Amino acid sequence: MTGLARRLGRSGAVRTLGPFVPVVALWWLLAQLQVFPPAFFVGPDAVLAELGGLLERGILPGYLSDSLTRLWYGVLFGLGIGLPLGFLVGMSPVARRLTWPLLLFFQAVADIAWLPIVIVWFGFSLTAVTFVIVYTIVFPLVLSIVAGIEQVPPELVRAARSMGAGRIQVFTEVIVPGSLPSVASGVRTGLGYGWRALVAAEIIVGTSGIGFMMFDARRVGDVAEVFLGMIVLGILWYALDALLLAPFEHATVERWGLVRQSAAT
Amino acid sequence: MDAVRALQIENLHKTYVDAYSGDEVVAIGDVSFDVAEGEFVSVLGPSGCGKTTVLNIVAGFVEQTSGSVTVAGKPVSGPGPDRGVVFQNHALFPWKTVQGNVTFGLRMRGVAKAEREATAAEYLRLVGLTGFEQRYPHELSGGMQQRLGVARVLANEPAVMLMDEPFASIDAQTRRRLQEDLTRIFQEQRPTVFFVTHDVDEAVFLSDRVVVLSGRPSSVHEIVTVDLPRPRDWRTTGELPQFRALRNRITDLLAGDESHAVADPA
Numbered sequence: 350m351t352g353l354a355r356r357l358g359r360s361g362a363v364r365t366l367g368p369f370v371p372v373v374a375l376w377w378l379l380a381q382l383q384v385f386p387p388a389f390f391v392g393p394d395a396v397l398a399e400l401g402g403l404l405e406r407g408i409l410p411g412y413l414s415d416s417l418t419r420l421w422y423g424v425l426f427g428l429g430i431g432l433p434l435g436f437l438v439g440m441s442p443v444a445r446r447l448t449w450p451l452l453l454f455f456q457a458v459a460d461i462a463w464l465p466i467v468i469v470w471f472g473f474s475l476t477a478v479t480f481v482i483v484y485t486i487v488f489p490l491v492l493s494i495v496a497g498i499e500q501v502p503p504e505l506v507r508a509a510r511s512m513g514a515g516r517i518q519v520f521t522e523v524i525v526p527g528s529l530p531s532v533a534s535g536v537r538t539g540l541g542y543g544w545r546a547l548v549a550a551e552i553i554v555g556t557s558g559i560g561f562m563m564f565d566a567r568r569v570g571d572v573a574e575v576f577l578g579m580i581v582l583g584i585l586w587y588a589l590d591a592l593l594l595a596p597f598e599h600a601t602v603e604r605w606g607l608v609r610q611s612a613a614t
Numbered sequence: 615m616d617a618v619r620a621l622q623i624e625n626l627h628k629t630y631v632d633a634y635s636g637d638e639v640v641a642i643g644d645v646s647f648d649v650a651e652g653e654f655v656s657v658l659g660p661s662g663c664g665k666t667t668v669l670n671i672v673a674g675f676v677e678q679t680s681g682s683v684t685v686a687g688k689p690v691s692g693p694g695p696d697r698g699v700v701f702q703n704h705a706l707f708p709w710k711t712v713q714g715n716v717t718f719g720l721r722m723r724g725v726a727k728a729e730r731e732a733t734a735a736e737y738l739r740l741v742g743l744t745g746f747e748q749r750y751p752h753e754l755s756g757g758m759q760q761r762l763g764v765a766r767v768l769a770n771e772p773a774v775m776l777m778d779e780p781f782a783s784i785d786a787q788t789r790r791r792l793q794e795d796l797t798r799i800f801q802e803q804r805p806t807v808f809f810v811t812h813d814v815d816e817a818v819f820l821s822d823r824v825v826v827l828s829g830r831p832s833s834v835h836e837i838v839t840v841d842l843p844r845p846r847d848w849r850t851t852g853e854l855p856q857f858r859a860l861r862n863r864i865t866d867l868l869a870g871d872e873s874h875a876v877a878d879p880a
C-alpha cells in the first residue's frame with residue numbers, strides 16, 4: 350500500500366463513505382441508462398433535488414423529529430422496562446420459572462401483530478406507536494440479558510465471594526459487567542427491531558413521520574421521495590450506531606478483551 | 615506442635631449425587647489433616663481422588679457430606695475473605711485493571727482508598743507487577759496473570775491461601791520461575807498455604823509438609839515432612855540429595871497406590 354492510500358484508509362470519512370461510492374455510482378449509472386422506467390426508478394440527482402424541496406418546505410425536518418420523538422420514548426420505556434426485568438428474570442430462579450413461558454409466548458406474537466388492537470385501545474396516537482416499539486425492544490433484551498448472566502463464569506462469582514463480596518456486590522461487580530457483552534448486543538438488537546417497528550407502525554398508523562412520508566409519497570407516485578425516505582432511515586441507524594452503540598462497546602467490552610475488537614476501531 | 619492451627623480438617627467425607635441418574639460418587643472417603651499458621655502444605659494424590667473437592671469444601675464452594683473444617687478456630691460455612699483462592703485459570707476480573715483486581719477484596723471490606731492503594735503497591739511490587747497497574751488482565755501473559763491472582767489474594771490477608779494447581783496451565787519454563795517467586799513470597803510474608811498439585815517436584819520444592827492421598831475412596835495415605843532449608847531455589851534445592859530422596863519417596867507412595875489399585879479393583 351502506498352503512503353497516500355494508507356493515510357486515506359485511516360481517515361474516518363473515507364472509511365465510512367468509501368463503501369458507498371460504488372453503490373451510488375451503480376445507482377446513478379442504472380438511472381442514467383434508463384434500465385428501468387423513470388416512473389419506477391430515479392437517480393441520485395432526482396433524490397437530491399427532492400431533499401432540497403422537502404427541506405425548504407420544512408416537511409422532512411418535521412417528520413424526522415416526529416419519528417425521532419417516538420423512537421426516543423419507545424427506547425426510554427423499552428430500556429427502562431427491559432433492563433430491570435431482564436436482570437430480575439436472570440437472577441431469580443423464581444421469577445424465571447414464573448415468567449419464562451410468558452416471555453416465550455409474547456416474543457412469538459410479532460410486534461406488528463399488536464397494531465390492530467393497540468389502535469383500538471389508543472387510537473392513532475404516540476402512545477400506540479410507543480407501545481409497539483417498547484414491546485419490540487423488551488423481549489430480545491430480556492432474553493439476551495438472561496443468556497448473558499448464564500455466561501458469567503461461576504469461578505468469577507466464587508473469586509468475588511471469597512474476597513468478601515456480598516450478594517449485592519457480586520451483582521454489581523461481577524454479574525453486571527460479566528453479562529455486558531450480551532446485554533450490549535441485546536440493546537443493539539432491540540433498538541434495531543424497534544427502529545423497524547417504528548417505520549412499520551408509521552406506515553400503518555400513518556399521521557406523520559418518515560414511514561408515513563414514504564407511504565404517502567407512494568400514493569401520489571413520487572418515487573424520489575420514497576427513495577429519500579429509505580436513505581434517511583439507513584443514515585439515521587448508522588448515526589445511532591456510530592454515535593452511541595459503537596463508542597459504548599468500544600469503551601467497555603472491547604477494552605476488557607471480552608469480545609474481538611471490531612475492525613473499524 | 616504448639617503452633618496455632620490455621621486450618622483443621624477432620625474426618626472429611628463427600629459423596630456427590632448425580633442429579634440426573636441418581637448415581638453416587640464418593641469423592642472423599644475420610645480425610646483428616648491440619649495446617650499450622652505460616653505453614654505451606656501441599657496435597658498430592660492420583661487424579662480424581664478428591665483434591666479439588668477438599669479445597670472447594672475448605673473454600674466454602676461445596677458442602678461436605680460429613681466431617682468438619684475449621685479455619686482459625688471457626689467452622690467454615692460458605693465462602694469468606696478469611697480463605698483466599700488462587701484458581702488454575704486465574705479467574706481475574708477482565709473488566710478491572712490490575713489495580714482494580716488487587717484492591718478488589720479491600721474495597722469489598724470497606725478499606726479506605728489511600729490504604730488500598732498503599733497495600734496494592736506493596737503486593738504488586740512483591741509479585742513484580744509494578745508499572746502494570748493500569749493494564750487489563752487480557753494484556754498480561756499467563757504467568758503475569760497468575761502473579762496477579764496471587765497478589766490479589768495476599769493483599770486481602772486471608773488466614774489461609776488456597777491454591778488449586780495454580781501453575782498447571784503455564785509453560786514449564788515460566789512455571790519454575792513462578793515456583794521460585796512463590797517460595798520467595800512465602801519466605802517474606804509467611805502466609806498459610808494449602809496447595810493442590812499433580813507435580814511431585816513442585817510439592818517438595820514449595821512445601822513444609824506434603825499430604826499424600828490414596829486413590830478413591832480417598833484417605834490420607836501419608837504425610838511427608840519436607841525439612842529442606844529455606845530460602846529455596848531450583849539450582850541449589852533441586853540438586854540436594856534430600857530433595858531427590860523425598861521426591862522418590864513420594865513418587866513411590868503414589869505409584870504404590872496405583873499398582874495397589876490395579877491389583878485390587880474394589
Ligand SMILES: Nc1ncnc2c1ncn2[C@@H]1O[C@H](COP(=O)(O)OP(=O)(O)OP(=O)(O)O)[C@@H](O)[C@H]1O
Pocket residue numbers: 630631632639640641659660661662663664665666667668812
Ligand atoms: N460436581 C460434581 N458432581 C459429581 N461428581 C463430582 C463433582 N465434582 C467432582 N466429582 C467427582 O469426584 C471425584 C473427585 O473429583 P476432584 O475433582 O475432587 O478430584 P481431583 O483429585 O481434584 O482430580 P484431578 O487431580 O484430576 O484434578 C471425581 O471422581 C469426580 O468425578
Ligand SMILES: [Mg+2]
Pocket residue numbers: 665666667
Ligand atoms: Mg482437581
